Amino acid sequence: MNVFQSYKRTRFFLWVNIAGLAIGLAVSIMLLLFVVNELSYDKHFANHERIVRLTTISEEKDAVNHYSINLRKAYTELPAKIPGVETAVQLYGGGKREAIYGTERFQNIGLVYADPEFFNVFQMKFVEGNARTAFANTNSVVLTSEQASVIFGDASSAMNQTLQIDEQDYVVSAIVEKLPANTHFVFDALANMKSLSSLEWMQGLEFQTYYLVKPDASLAGARDAIEKEYTSILKPFGEYFNAKTYGITEKLDDIYLHSKANNYGFGKQNNMRFVWLLSGLALFILLLAVSNFINLFLVQGETRMKEIGIRKTAGATIGNIVRQFFSEVSGIVLIAFVSGFILTVIFTPYFSELIHKQIDLTQLGNPSFILCAVGLFIVTVVCSASYPAFYLSRFSPLDILAKRLRFSKRRLTVAVVVFQSVITIVLISFIMIVDRQTAYLKEIPIGYNPENVVSIPLNNALLKSYDAVKQELLSVPEIKAVSGSHHLFGGGCSGQGISLLENEEGEHSINEYRIMGGMCELMEVQLMEGSFFKENAPDSVNQIVLNEAAVKMLGLSFPVTGQFVNYKGPAEIIGVAKDFYYGNPVNTIQPIVLSRISNPGNLSIRFREGTDRRQALEKTLVIFHKFDPGFIVNPTWSEDLYAANFDTFKTISKIITVASLLSLFIALLGLVATHLYATVRRTKEIGIRRINGAGSRSIFTLLSGDIIQWIAIAGIVAAPVIYYAASHQLNEYDNHASLSWTVFVFPVLIQCIVALLATSGVSIWAIRQNPVEALKKD
Known part of the structure; x- marks a missing residue:
C-alpha cells in the first residue's frame, strides 16, 4: 500500500506530522544520549561497584x-x-606542567601523582608496559597514548624515554589507552607518588583516597569501618581548627554527578541538576512532537469519513479499516523515526559543542535505549491510529455518506494547543530569567580590576632571575605594573587556620592567597584600612592582610591595623582590604587572608588600557627569551578567569534558547495545520459573513481570536509554574535578581505575535476566497 497515495488530498498534514515528529525525536534522542552518557561515568572500570572514595567533612x-x-x-x-x-x-594533583624532551618543550601536561597501587584499583588497558612494572621505580611516569603520540610520535617510541618535569627526570615506564570521555579522571601523565620530594612534609588535607573493597566483604560494612577509623585519625586535625571533622565515603559511580566535594582539579564534575534540566527538556520536546502528531491525526480523521463509508459499502469490515489505519500510521511514524535518527547523527556534534560535553553515539545501540525507542514507537502508533481506526470505523456507511454525522474535536485541539503553548512560554521565561540573573551578577562590583591583566606561570630558569625579569618588563611602555603570586585572583585558593592570640583554641578555617608585594596594587584591590605589602619588607616579618569578612569572622574591632593574630605563628595585620569576589559571584564573599611570599609561581602583568593582547604577549615573550630562549608563554587573562564564572549560565541559556526555538517551531507547525483545518471547516461561515458586509479586518480578527484566546489561557496556566520554578532556582543563590512582571508577560506576547505571523497566511487565504464559491462547497 502506498502511504503517500492514501494521504494525497492531505499531504500538507502528512508532511507537517513527519517534520514535527522527526525534529522532536532528533532533539529528544540527542538529549537522552547525553543523559545516558552522564549516568555511565566510571562504570567501565571492572571493579567500579567495589571502589569508594573518602571525603573529609x-x-x-x-x-x-x-x-x-x-x-x-x-x-x-x-x-x-x-x-x-x-x-x-592516593592521588595528588600536580596541575599543568611543562615537560621537556630533548630540546622540545610541551605545555599544559596534566600531571597527577599516584601510589603504585593505582592500577590495582583502576584497571586500565595498557598499550605498552603493564600494571606490575608501571611504578617499579621512583622516577617512573605513565603517559596516555594520546600524550605519548604528541611528544614522541607514537606509544612504542615513548617507552624508556626520559622526560624532564620541574627539573626532575622521569622515565616513561608504560602507556595506557586514551582516557574515555565518561570518566571523572583527567590526566596526561601519572607520576610515582614517591617522586614527590615534599611528600613526608605534607601533613594536611592534600590527597584524594580511593579504596577497593574485597569481593567477599560487605560494601556497607567496609564503608562504615573506613568512615569511623578515618574520623578517629582526623580528630586531632579537627581540634586544631576548632571544627567537627569526620569522614564519609562515596561510591565511585556517584562521584561525577552526586558528590558535594570539590574535585580540586583532579577530575571532571557535574551535578544532577544539569542532567535533570536536559532530561526535562527532552521530555517536553518529545511530548510536544508526539501530542502534535496525535492531535493532527485525530483532526485529520474526520476528513476521511467519506473514504471509510465507501470502503464499508464495498464490503470492508471494521477489522480491514483498523488494519489499514494502523498500517498507514506505522509507516508514517517509521519514516519520522528514521528521519529523527538521521538528524541525530548529523547534529549531535554541534549539540556536543553547544553544551561543552561529549556525546557518545554508540549509546544508540544501548539495549535500554533501543527498548525505550521501540516503546515510544508503539505508543505513538497506537495513540495516533486508535481514533480513526476504532471510533470512526464503527459508524454506518449510510450515516457517513448522507452526512448525518457531526464531530467536534475542539476541546482536544484547544487542550493540545494550550499544552504546547505553556511549554513554550515557560521556556522563553527561563531564557529571560537566566539572562536577567547573569546581567545582575555582572553588575555587582567585583572589588578588583581584572581588565588588561595576564598571569604567566614561570619555570625554574625564570624564577631564579625573577627580579631582573621584572625590571625588564617594566621598561616596556605598554606595561603598567608587574608582580607575582602563588594564586591567581579569581582562581582557586588554599585553606589555612587562623585564631586570636588570646584564644588559640578558637581556630577558624580561612581561605588564603599567597602574593608578593605590589600584587594588590596591580589588581587594584581597594584598601579599607592600613596598607598592603611593601616590596622591600624583610622576609622574617610575618604580616598579613585580611578582608572585611575575615575581620567580622574573628570578631575584631576597628582599627584592626597593628593587631596580632595566630596565623602560622604570631602575625601582624597590616591592612584590611574591602571585600572582593574571588569566588563565584552567586555566593557571598568568604573570609580570606592575603599572605606575603618572596618566591612566586606566577608572574602577573597589567598592561595599559588599549593594549592589544597579541602584541602585548609578543613583547613579553621577547623579554622572557632573554633569560630562557626556549620559554613558551602559557597565559591566563584575569578577565577571562572571572568571566568563566558565567559559563554555566551561558550554556544553560543557549540550551534553553535552542529548546525554546524548537518547541516553538514544532508547536507552530501543529498550530498552522490545526488553524488551516478549522478555517476550512468555517468556509461557508466566512462566505456568509462576507456577503453580509463583513470586512477583511473583522474576518481576520474572527479567525485570529481563537489563537489569542488559547495562548492567553496558556499564559495563565504557565504563570504559577514560572513563579514556583524560578523562585526555587533563584533562592539557591546568595546573590540573585528579583522576579519581574516581564518574565510573565513578554513570553505570552512573543508567543502571540509569532503565532499570528505563522497563521496569518491561512487567514489571508480564507479572506481572499470568493464568498459565492465558498457557499457552493460541501
Missing part, C-alpha cells in the same frame, strides 16, 4: 565544608586496620 559554626582531599594517614595507616579493604591508593 568539616563542620564549623558558619558553614559545612566538603573536601575530596584527605590526610596521608588515610593511605599509610587506615587500610591495615580495615579487614574489608583489599587495597588503597
Whole structure:
C-alpha cells in the first residue's frame, strides 16, 4: 500500500506530522544520549561497584565544608586496620606542567601523582608496559597514548624515554589507552607518588583516597569501618581548627554527578541538576512532537469519513479499516523515526559543542535505549491510529455518506494547543530569567580590576632571575605594573587556620592567597584600612592582610591595623582590604587572608588600557627569551578567569534558547495545520459573513481570536509554574535578581505575535476566497 497515495488530498498534514515528529525525536534522542552518557561515568572500570572514595567533612559554626582531599594517614595507616579493604591508593594533583624532551618543550601536561597501587584499583588497558612494572621505580611516569603520540610520535617510541618535569627526570615506564570521555579522571601523565620530594612534609588535607573493597566483604560494612577509623585519625586535625571533622565515603559511580566535594582539579564534575534540566527538556520536546502528531491525526480523521463509508459499502469490515489505519500510521511514524535518527547523527556534534560535553553515539545501540525507542514507537502508533481506526470505523456507511454525522474535536485541539503553548512560554521565561540573573551578577562590583591583566606561570630558569625579569618588563611602555603570586585572583585558593592570640583554641578555617608585594596594587584591590605589602619588607616579618569578612569572622574591632593574630605563628595585620569576589559571584564573599611570599609561581602583568593582547604577549615573550630562549608563554587573562564564572549560565541559556526555538517551531507547525483545518471547516461561515458586509479586518480578527484566546489561557496556566520554578532556582543563590512582571508577560506576547505571523497566511487565504464559491462547497 502506498502511504503517500492514501494521504494525497492531505499531504500538507502528512508532511507537517513527519517534520514535527522527526525534529522532536532528533532533539529528544540527542538529549537522552547525553543523559545516558552522564549516568555511565566510571562504570567501565571492572571493579567500579567495589571502589569508594573518602571525603573529609568539616563542620564549623558558619558553614559545612566538603573536601575530596584527605590526610596521608588515610593511605599509610587506615587500610591495615580495615579487614574489608583489599587495597588503597592516593592521588595528588600536580596541575599543568611543562615537560621537556630533548630540546622540545610541551605545555599544559596534566600531571597527577599516584601510589603504585593505582592500577590495582583502576584497571586500565595498557598499550605498552603493564600494571606490575608501571611504578617499579621512583622516577617512573605513565603517559596516555594520546600524550605519548604528541611528544614522541607514537606509544612504542615513548617507552624508556626520559622526560624532564620541574627539573626532575622521569622515565616513561608504560602507556595506557586514551582516557574515555565518561570518566571523572583527567590526566596526561601519572607520576610515582614517591617522586614527590615534599611528600613526608605534607601533613594536611592534600590527597584524594580511593579504596577497593574485597569481593567477599560487605560494601556497607567496609564503608562504615573506613568512615569511623578515618574520623578517629582526623580528630586531632579537627581540634586544631576548632571544627567537627569526620569522614564519609562515596561510591565511585556517584562521584561525577552526586558528590558535594570539590574535585580540586583532579577530575571532571557535574551535578544532577544539569542532567535533570536536559532530561526535562527532552521530555517536553518529545511530548510536544508526539501530542502534535496525535492531535493532527485525530483532526485529520474526520476528513476521511467519506473514504471509510465507501470502503464499508464495498464490503470492508471494521477489522480491514483498523488494519489499514494502523498500517498507514506505522509507516508514517517509521519514516519520522528514521528521519529523527538521521538528524541525530548529523547534529549531535554541534549539540556536543553547544553544551561543552561529549556525546557518545554508540549509546544508540544501548539495549535500554533501543527498548525505550521501540516503546515510544508503539505508543505513538497506537495513540495516533486508535481514533480513526476504532471510533470512526464503527459508524454506518449510510450515516457517513448522507452526512448525518457531526464531530467536534475542539476541546482536544484547544487542550493540545494550550499544552504546547505553556511549554513554550515557560521556556522563553527561563531564557529571560537566566539572562536577567547573569546581567545582575555582572553588575555587582567585583572589588578588583581584572581588565588588561595576564598571569604567566614561570619555570625554574625564570624564577631564579625573577627580579631582573621584572625590571625588564617594566621598561616596556605598554606595561603598567608587574608582580607575582602563588594564586591567581579569581582562581582557586588554599585553606589555612587562623585564631586570636588570646584564644588559640578558637581556630577558624580561612581561605588564603599567597602574593608578593605590589600584587594588590596591580589588581587594584581597594584598601579599607592600613596598607598592603611593601616590596622591600624583610622576609622574617610575618604580616598579613585580611578582608572585611575575615575581620567580622574573628570578631575584631576597628582599627584592626597593628593587631596580632595566630596565623602560622604570631602575625601582624597590616591592612584590611574591602571585600572582593574571588569566588563565584552567586555566593557571598568568604573570609580570606592575603599572605606575603618572596618566591612566586606566577608572574602577573597589567598592561595599559588599549593594549592589544597579541602584541602585548609578543613583547613579553621577547623579554622572557632573554633569560630562557626556549620559554613558551602559557597565559591566563584575569578577565577571562572571572568571566568563566558565567559559563554555566551561558550554556544553560543557549540550551534553553535552542529548546525554546524548537518547541516553538514544532508547536507552530501543529498550530498552522490545526488553524488551516478549522478555517476550512468555517468556509461557508466566512462566505456568509462576507456577503453580509463583513470586512477583511473583522474576518481576520474572527479567525485570529481563537489563537489569542488559547495562548492567553496558556499564559495563565504557565504563570504559577514560572513563579514556583524560578523562585526555587533563584533562592539557591546568595546573590540573585528579583522576579519581574516581564518574565510573565513578554513570553505570552512573543508567543502571540509569532503565532499570528505563522497563521496569518491561512487567514489571508480564507479572506481572499470568493464568498459565492465558498457557499457552493460541501
